Amino acid sequence: MQTLWVSMPILRNIVLGATCQPEARQQICSRGGITPADLDNPEMKLSLEQNCALMDAALQLSGDPNLGLHIGERTTVSILGITGYLMESSKDLLTALQHLQQFTSSFSRIYYFGIEQTGEEVMYIGEPIPLWNALSPETARQSVDIAFAGALHILRLLTGLQLQPLRAQYRYPRFADTREHERILKCRPLFSQPCNALTFAKQDLQRSVIGYNRELNLVFKKLLEQKLQEDQGLPFIHQVRTIILEQSRFAFPTLEEVADRIHLTPRTLQRKLQEENSSFRALSDLAKEELARNLLSSKNLNISEIADRLGYSDPAAFQRAFRQWTGKTPKTYQNEAARPALL
Structure with a gap:
C-alpha cells in the first residue's frame, strides 16, 4: 500500500503549467512513469519519487x-x-x-x-x-x-x-x-x-x-470527514508506519513521539501493535528501509549523511542493517539505482 503519495490533479497542474507542447508533455510524463492520458485520471495517486521526477522534468523542459x-x-x-x-x-x-x-x-x-x-x-x-x-x-x-x-x-x-x-x-x-x-x-x-x-x-x-x-460547506466537510474515517479504518500498523514516515523531519521519531501524535501512551501503542503481530521496532525498520531506499536513489546525500538522518550514529551500523533488509550493501544499491537521465 502506497504511503507517501500526491493526487494526480496537483501534478497535472504542474505538467500543464510547464509547457503547452504535446511532445514536451509526453517527455515529462515519461520521466514520471505515466502517460499523458493519466493526467486526466483524478483518482490516480503518484509516489514521492514520481512527483520529484515529473517536477524535475518540468523544470528542465520549461527552462x-x-x-x-x-x-x-x-x-x-x-x-x-x-x-x-x-x-x-x-x-x-x-x-x-x-x-x-x-x-x-x-x-x-x-x-x-x-x-x-x-x-x-x-x-x-x-x-x-x-x-x-x-x-x-x-x-x-x-x-x-x-x-x-x-x-x-x-x-x-x-x-x-x-x-x-x-x-x-x-x-x-x-x-x-x-x-x-x-x-x-x-x-x-x-x-x-x-x-x-x-x-x-x-x-x-x-x-x-x-x-x-x-x-454546501457542511456537505463537503462531511464527505472529507468520512474519508478521514475510512483512512483511520486502515490496519493500525499502517497508520503507525505512515505517522513514522511523516514525522521523520530532522530526526527519526521515537516511540513516545509517535504515541503522542495519536494520543496514546507508549505502553498502549506497543500493546496495540502486539495485537497485530508487530512492534514499533519492526515498523520503524520498515520505514527506515523505505526511507533509505529513497535516499540512496538521490545524489544529494552520501551514505554517512543518510545513516545520520535515519538515526544511526555509526555508518557501519546502518550498513549492517541495510544489508539485513535487502541483502545488499548501501553502496551496491546506490550504484544499481543510478540510471542516466532521459532528458
Missing part, C-alpha cells in the same frame, strides 16, 4: 527558474478536489485555510499545511516532508513557491480583493534573484528561516469568502 511561482499564480482551488470546494464555500479566509490544514491528507501525503495564530498575525506554513527535501531539494523549494503564490492567488479569488502578506519566509538559502518573488508575493522574502511561511494580518484573513454557502 523557467521561477516555474513554481508562475504555476502558483494561475492555480485555483479545483486542484485540491473536495478540499478546494470546502475552502470555496467557507465563511471567511481563515476558516478556509484551517480547512486546508485539516484535510491536506485528502490530496497529498508529502506536504504539510499549517496555521499558527499569534496576536493579530496569522502564519500560513507550507512544508514539503523532509524526505522530499533530501531527495530533490530544488523541486521541494519550487513546491513552496507553488504553495505561496497559489495561496495568494486563491485568497484573492475567494474575496475579489488584492490581499498581500506582511512577510514571506523560506527555510532555504537566499535565491540569486528575488525580483519575481517580490513581484508575486508583494514583499521581500526572508531566507534561512525556521520554516516556510507567509504571515498575514489576522483582520485580512477575517474577510468574507464570496462563495460562502453554509449548506
